[in-house]
Amino acid sequence: MGHELETSTRKVILSMLKTQGSLTVHELSKQLGITEMAVRRHINTLEKENLIESKLVRQAMGRPTNMYSLTALSDELFPKKYMQLTMDLLGELLEDEGHEKIDHLFVRRQEKLESRYQTRMKAKSLEGRVAELATIQNENGYMVEWTQTGKGEFMLSEHNCPITQVANTFQQACKCELALFQNLLNAHVERTECLAKGGTKCVYMISQNK
Template sequence: MSKEVSTRQAILELLKKKKELSVSGLKKHLDITEMAVRKHLVKLEGEHLISSRTVRQPMGRPVIFYSLTNEGEKIFPNSYDKIAVEILRDIQESMGTDAIDKLFENRENRMRKKYVRRIYDEDTLKEKVKDLVDVQNESGYMAEYIDTKNDEEFSFAQYNCPIIAIADRYDKPCECELKLFKEVLGTDQVERVECIAKGGKSCKYLVKEK
């Protein structure tokens, strides 16, 4: 991957995570000059992947903030689309809500087999959370471990939801995910404090010891 492509991707991922950043805000995360950041932004805006808005400041020049457009959001992994939702709706209408719940429970069981091979009971809770973040990243969730500076409380966020089209309509996928996290982390003290499907910027979790 060329440096130009990797920088372009880094900018898109930063805007996905932070939702909105200025040129100086982007520069803090990138090893390039503000001029180089601006060149990438001009290209991305020309491709309709990002948009900008100007915010006036009490003092000094107005600041331009950039964010992803709907087209920009579409470049990130999204395993399900409207067709999948329509199929689920048909199943629900013909077989009932229990059939939908069973589908998500089966998915949870398949995922559990993958997670238990990567997250070990003998590890500390912090290690388990970090391993979970790695597994979620491999599945396209754009997960990030958040350092809480607390040895008894841990946090992580997921900035992309590959099943957002389904999670917007059904609560069961989010319920299954939370249940799965509790099982693989070995604690019931797992709380979802923010959810993309409910309008949040990320799916953010807070994890504590038993």
């Protein structure tokens, strides 16, 4: 119970800094109704987690005091509606320009991703390229695992899809991801399971080009 209370208090502190801007320990203590010592304990934890930062500010009277504010990292803790915005914009584009424009948009995205990651594949074996692709996808939040299933054959599984809502409506996303993998790996890639089509994960079977 005590741990839950401490976690709750830290969430309140983050919310106060989000809505009110920079605050001192004294101001936080007064609003929270707890001692400054207790506030400092929470502040220390949040600083270690890189969620808040302090800045020494000189005052008209008295000693300089620390003002605490949120870091860029803490912004991820607050609700976002990016995906809904994306869906709305794609829906408007589909209505105004049709399926061809949507297809073109996803192909352009695929080409840019290829250009961005192609250098990371250079001078690597197929196994090395699969490992690098898994690293890239993990960096982007796909929760990837991969394993060698035979000589020159591999299985790559994505347990999370950060763009599930988009992929559920616009199958171009899945089509372009498959093409991206084929081009980056320079290999034969087959998708055998897909999150957007009711699967529990996205599974890719990879083998040398014949």
